[in-house]
Amino acid sequence: MATLSHPPAVSKPPKERRSYNWGTILYEESAVPGWGSLIESSGVPAVASPLHDKDELEDGSGLKKPHWHILFRFSSLKSRSQAKEFFESFGGVGAEDIKSMPGAVQYLWHMNSPDKAQYEKEGCICFNGFLVDKYMPQPDRNESFVRLVQTIEAHDLVYYNDLVLIVMQESPDLIASCRRDSYSIVSYLKAREARIRQEEQERKMAAERQRHESYAASHPPSDWRKLTSEGPFG
Helix, strand or coil: CCCCCCCCCCCCCCCCCEEEEEEEEEEHHHCCCCHHHHHHHHCCCEEECCCECCCECCCCCCECCCEEEEEEEEEEEEEHHHHHHHHHCCCCEEEEECCCHHHHHHHCCCCCCCCCCCCCHHHCEEECCCCHHHHCCCCCHHHHHHHHHHHHHHHCCCCHHHHHHHHHHHCHHHHHHHHHCHHHHHHHHHHHHHHHHHHHHHHHHHHHHHHHHHHHHHCCCCCHHHHHHHCCCC
């Protein structure tokens, strides 16, 4: 009796992991000229670290080649091969799947690695609207509220828009708290304005009483008995 034979099962290659966030390393010696313009023209939000030119080799035998760490936030999922192909267009080496963008961003200047060479956060280069501060540790909410109140009192403010302008100039790390706690902040400002008006009214009333008292002291009332004894009826 004939039997049906089945073709051997063909194993499918595993699917590449896909992610929105990828990173690469760009060495100074092999970077494509104008690499920053190439990244900017791609439209992909990205951030490059300060030039790492003080990193030591793991065995302590010298320094690593000067390089940049560059992180990308794609608008659609990309495979490693897709990300790698894009990175190679400007000289990037390798493609790393970024599982924690905050941790990767903070590593750009070794923020949480005091044993490594330290770089300045301000040395980061942002492309296409990438916001470094979005991935920074957020301050405690109560602490942020206290700092906002201290700013209000220090600048003698009563209007929310004035507070926003000062925060933008002096404490940009509080912008998120200023927006998130806007109801509480506006309530505080209104109460502060009402108190200031009340205190001003009380000062005016006190000044008016003092004026009347001073006038009365300098113009004593007539003595009726003296008036009646020395007057026309005396």
